[in-house]
């Protein structure tokens with residue numbers, strides 16, 4: 001892992017700039033855990049609206065270490081939720097122009113991608129933002145681009161992160177058992193476990209919760225879902241984005257408000273009702289979900305692993321199967 005004293009931190013980006021202060025933040029949290037500071041660091045600077053940054057991956061092994069001691073129950077919960085979310089986001093949006101399958105969302109591995117990490121600072125006018133802001137922008141623009149040796153360190157950061165992924169999965173599982181009575185925490189941890197197991201679509205769905213949307217794996221049409229009790233109702237966007245689209249959204253919204261699937265286009269056939277396609281590797285996830293006190297986690301999981309008949313293309317598809325065709329309109 002990247003030493004906390006390594007000057008390369010200055011060339012790793014975060015949501016708010018570059019990471020020269022991140023090592024100090026990590027050291028401070030190791031000395032005294034402060035939930036607010038930890039929240040700002042993890043969910044402000046290191047992941048912002050599902051976007052990750054270079055510093056995110058360099059910081060992850062340190063946060064993982066902080067979560068391990070038996071007494072660090074509070075730290076463990078905050079960090080496990082964060083690292084689980086990172087495992088979901090890391091594989092969701094690969095870096096643009098990335099050449100290998102091993103590249104992670106937001107981690108630049110070549111000069112071109114690294115230069116893109118300072119694009120947000122390139123065009124910002126100095127006026128109006130105040131002296132402080134323009135100085136930090138100037139500092140960023142004054143950074144020497146990473147040398148070949150430094151670029152190799154970026155690859156080491158990626159490799160170190162990939163190496164600790166199984167430990168992130170174990171951490172999420174341990175924390176799941178410590179907080180199985182919580183209403184929401186187990187769902188985020190299960191999402192992290194699914195992500196570590198390379199079930200990215202399932203992990204994203206678990207992350208979104210009891211209502212959200214996904215794409216039909218066959219035709220790419222957007223489908224809203226809402227879990228009502230043990231039934232998952234589906235609302236198809238078959239309007240090509242025209243005025244009727246609003247009506248589709250309204251139908252889901254009205255049902256959600258009334259707590260009943262009166263206007264749904266269809267239902268998911270949940271995993272336990274399927275005649276085939278059962279996978280033993282999923283049993284562990286289901287058995288974990290069953291241990292959560294909130295019963296909706298298991299119902300949610302069984303529906304995400306289930307199938308539906310698409311009203312648009314008439315195919316039968318798995319809810320959490322990836323759509324890999326061209327982007328739908």
Ligand SMILES: [Zn+2]
Nearest residue numbers: 216219310313
């Ligand atoms: Zn379809």
